[in-house]
Amino acid sequence: xxxxxxxxxxxxxxxxxxxxxxxxxxxxxxxxxxxxxxxxxxxxxxxxxxxxxxxxxxxxxxxxxxxxxxxxxxxxxxxxxxxxxxxxxxxxxxxxxxxxxxxxxxxxxxxxxxxxxxxxxxxxxxxxxxxxxxxxxxxxxxxxxxxxxxx
Ligand code: HEC
Ligand code: HEC
Numbered sequence: 001x002x003x004x005x006x007x008x009x010x011x012x013x014x015x016x017x018x019x020x021x022x023x024x025x026x027x028x029x030x031x032x033x034x035x036x037x038x039x040x041x042x043x044x045x046x047x048x049x050x051x052x053x054x055x056x057x058x059x060x061x062x063x064x065x066x067x068x069x070x071x072x073x074x075x076x077x078x079x080x081x082x083x084x085x086x087x088x089x090x091x092x093x094x095x096x097x098x099x100x101x102x103x104x105x106x107x108x109x110x111x112x113x114x115x116x117x118x119x120x121x122x123x124x125x126x127x128x129x130x131x132x133x134x135x136x137x138x139x140x141x142x143x144x145x146x147x148x149x150x151x
Pocket of ligand 1: 055056057058059060061062070071072073074075077080081089090091092093094102103104105125126129
């Protein structure tokens with residue numbers, strides 16, 4: 001087969017840039033950026049909302065929507081989401097040593113080494129466990145989740 005010439009390819013790129021479409025890709029029809037095509041338009045940054053949830057101990061766990069999901073944080077995390085090497089407030093309530101006394105769920109078994117110490121790859125809790133915000137989704141989603149995973 002004859003290779004497409006460079007000229008032909010660059011005309012295609014020019015056409016795509018001019019019309020903002022990818023020729024032949026029907027699935028992209030009607031897809032727009034959130035800002036719009038004019039780069040000078042002010043970005044529609046959604047308003048900053050506070051995290052939902054109250055003081056730990058006053059809420060209920062949030063139902064998990066797929067197997068292996070890191071449970072979502074159902075409580076406020078003000079004042080204890082600044083995790084440093086010297087200080088991890090999450091562990092004040094969730095570590096195997098403290099959970100019972102604090103009446104908090106204990107970290108999962110897989111967070112621990114054979115000697116029941118926290119694995120360091122689980123130290124930064126909020127990389128996986130995220131608090132929630134009561135906000136309208138930016139784009140529609142058809143995700144419905146699987147049956148709630150067994151606790
Ligand atoms: C003062 C104690 C306390 C602190 C500090 C705390 N938690 Fe909690 N956490 C709780 C309690 C109690 C619950 C049970 C739900 C409730 O009552 O809010 C809970 C629930 C959770 C859950 C839900 C578990 C499940 O099975 O659904 C996650 C995840 C969680 N916390 C993560 C964190 C993270 C991450 C931090 C640090 C940023 C943190 N928590 C700090 C006490 C605490
Ligand atoms: C790499 C991702 C990751 C990190 C980091 C992490 N977790 Fe988890 N966590 C999970 C997943 C996934 C689960 C669900 C099942 C499991 O693996 O134990 C979970 C489960 C939990 C549960 C519920 C346990 C249960 O048996 O219901 C608590 C509480 C929890 N984590 C707290 C924490 C805290 C506190 C930290 C920080 C010290 C932390 N996690 C760090 C991924 C993570």
